Amino acid sequence: MTLLSLCGVTASYGVSQALFGIDLDVAEGEVVAMMGRNGMGKTTTIRTICRLLPVTGGRVTFEGRDIAALPAYKVARLGVGLVPEGRRCFGPLTVMENLSAAARTGQWDAARVFGLFPQLESRQGQRAASLSGGEQQMLAIGRALMTNPRLLILDEATEGLAPLMRADIWAAVNRLKRETGLALLIVDKSLKELAGVADRAVIVERGNTVWTGAIGQLTADLTERYLGV
Numbered sequence: 376m377t378l379l380s381l382c383g384v385t386a387s388y389g390v391s392q393a394l395f396g397i398d399l400d401v402a403e404g405e406v407v408a409m410m411g412r413n414g415m416g417k418t419t420t421i422r423t424i425c426r427l428l429p430v431t432g433g434r435v436t437f438e439g440r441d442i443a444a445l446p447a448y449k450v451a452r453l454g455v456g457l458v459p460e461g462r463r464c465f466g467p468l469t470v471m472e473n474l475s476a477a478a479r480t481g482q483w484d485a486a487r488v489f490g491l492f493p494q495l496e497s498r499q500g501q502r503a504a505s506l507s508g509g510e511q512q513m514l515a516i517g518r519a520l521m522t523n524p525r526l527l528i529l530d531e532a533t534e535g536l537a538p539l540m541r542a543d544i545w546a547a548v549n550r551l552k553r554e555t556g557l558a559l560l561i562v563d564k565s566l567k568e569l570a571g572v573a574d575r576a577v578i579v580e581r582g583n584t585v586w587t588g589a590i591g592q593l594t595a596d597l598t599e600r601y602l603g604v
Contacts, residue, residue, distance in 0.1 A: 377439075378403045378526055378558050379424065379455075384433035385582075386423045393419045395582040397433070401526060406552055406559040408573035408590065410566075410602060416582040417562045418460055421530050424560075425457050426450045437526075452479075456524030460531045460562075462515040466504030470495055473503050473514055474521050481523025488517035491547050509540025516547065526558045527551070533563060541565075548572055566598065578602070 377400050384397040397420050401407045409417050422428035424435060426447040435443045442450050451457075465473050474485050489496035492513040498506065503514055512532060519527060529548070533541045545568045551557055552572055563569055569576070570590055578586040578601045586597060 376403050377401070378405075378437065379560070380434070380436045381420070381424070382434045384420070384423060384435060385431045386419060386428050387431050388419075388428070392431075393582055394423065396584065397423075397579065397582070398584040398587070399577050401558050401560050403525070403558055404556045405575065406561065406573045408569040408576045409560060409562045409579060410569070410576055411579040412602065416579045418530055419582070420579065421457070421528055421560075421562065424450075424528065425455060451522060451524075454523075454525035456519035456522045456527045458512075458515050458519045458527065458529045458532055460534070462508075462511045464503040464506075464511050464514050464518070467502060469500050469502055470506070470514055471499040473518050477518045477521040479521070479523050483520045483523050485521070488520055491520075491550065492517055492543075494543075507540070509536045509543065512536060512540070512544060513547070516544070524557070526560065528560045528562075530562045531564075532561070533565060533568075541568075545572070566593075566602065 379401040381397050381399040384394055386394040394416050411417050419428060423430050426445055430443040434441060437453050437455065471485065474488060494510055495513055495517060503511060506514065533544050549572055551559065573590045575588065576590045576593055577584055580601055585601060
């Protein structure tokens with residue numbers, strides 16, 4: 376069953392159009408990689424899904440319901456969890472306070488988050504601002520999971536992290552795929568890691584969807600054309 380669907384979506388920042396025709400689907404329990412060079416519209420697409428940017432055209436549905444006109448908090452309540460680019464933890468709050476602030480009833484609670492990220496358990500009374508970048512990223516993912524989403528969106532979740540922390544984040548993503556029925560939409564530049572976890576890929580170029588297919592069908596020519604520097 377299709378969980379999230381975007382069809383011909385357009386969006387603008389003021390008078391500057393950023394999306395010209397995004398088509399994207401995520402089924403229940405599916406992992407989809409959204410790929411493309413910097414500045415091609417990936418984060419803007421995520422912002423339109425989460426209702427942080429108005430949709431100017433096309434259709435955005437979640438479980439068949441049109442969400443293009445809903446406020447962001449209602450989209451979150453429907454089951455869309457966001458791990459934003461740059462983490463954006465609540466710095467003055469402790470790890471536990473960050474998790475509690477997002478908590479909704481469901482399978483995910485602090486104990487389960489600590490099971491996914493054991494590093495956070497020993498730091499639960501520590502202010503988020505004092506954590507390392509990798510630990511803050513773990514906290515951002517844990518905070519999103521505390522909303523008990525049906526779809527988790529990760530926007531550049533490993534960007535700028537040390538190799539060991541990147542490995543820990545990817546290990547957690549793989550666990551989420553193996554052990555939960557959670558659908559994932561992942562934006563990341565690491566093709567190797569994406570190939571190991573994603574079922575399908577969508578490539579965005581200049582605000583348009585230019586290719587979609589099984590991750591194994593992503594050829595070297597396509598990678599060079601749309602993802603190469």
